[in-house]
Amino acid sequence: MSTGKFAVVGATGRLGRHVVDVLSERGFPVVPMSRATGVDVISGEGLADALTGVDVIIDVASWHASDQEAATEFFRTATANLHAAGRRAGADRIVAVSIIGADKATAGFIAAQQVHEEANLSGPLPARILRAAQFHEFVGQLLDWRQGDVAYVPALPTQLVACRTVAETLVDLAADPDAAQPGPGVPVPEVAGPRREILSEVAEQLGARRGIKVVGVDGSGIPDAEIAAAGGFLPGPHAKLGGPTFREWLDARS
Incomplete structure (x- = not known):
């Protein structure tokens, strides 16, 4: 192990905070990077230092x-800047997180992740990709986007x-220097929760605790709803499955 x-780029974000914690707990030296620490991956400010x-x-x-479109431009620019600055700094490699199903998506934010992956794998630094399922925290966002007292949520797997x-x-x-770069015969690693559910x-479950009524809908108007309904955004047979179920996670937070 390295x-x-x-x-950690995006160190103050939802996932980044956990990555910093895990690295610190394992005794790795870690440099948190975000606009809050004076680093801007779009302008390049603070990257070199x-x-x-x-x-x-x-x-x-x-x-x-x-x-x-905006997400695509963000990922394209940020990735190019990170590779260029990382190469000048002598970094060994870059490891990026993506979303399960990015290779199948045709529209929306998940499709923008295709550009993110491609930009990493074609950049000057050796790159590794981890595709993750949607986070438990995503459910709260869906309820926050409601109109009135009812949240309409896609009934998708x-x-x-x-x-x-x-x-x-x-x-x-990231800590494994021998991890293979994705390519022909080498699938992109995936991580997902332990159980398939309906969104x-x-x-x-969360709505009941917040006093919000949730109504399941067919996903009309959601990018790639048909692909999602067919299981296109579910983990493949090589995925690592683990962690708490949504209810276990929710109970622990309560």
Whole structure:
């Protein structure tokens, strides 16, 4: 396992906080990188200083909205900047998180992840990708987007995963210098929760605790709803499954 220095891009985000925690708990030197620490992956401000002496870059920075065009531009620019700055700093490799089904998506934020993956794998630094299922925390976002007292949530299959589980798997991948780069015959590793569920039914569990009525809908208007309904965004047979179920995660937070 690697004993080098790790930089975490997007360190103050939902996933990034857990990645920093896992690295610290395992005794790895870690450099948290975000706009809050004076690093901007789009303008490049602060990148050179932050990456000084870094061996592995873990990229969990994400765009804040679902618009495909804006997200695509963010990932394209940020990835190019990270590779260029990382190469100048002498970093060994970069490890990025993506979403299960990114290779099948045709629209929306998940499709933007295709560009993220391609930009990493074609960049000057050796790259590794981890595709994750949607996070447990995503359910709360769906309820926050409601109109009035009712949340309309797609009744689509999902296999939600805890951020902490994704962070642990990502650090495992990043700390392994012998991990293979995805390519012909080498699938992109995946991580998902332990159980397949229906998104609207999971949302009902959280809605009941928040006093919000949840109504399941068919997904009309959702990007790639047909692909999702057919299981296109569920983990493959090679995926690592683990962590708490949504209810276990919810009970632990309560």
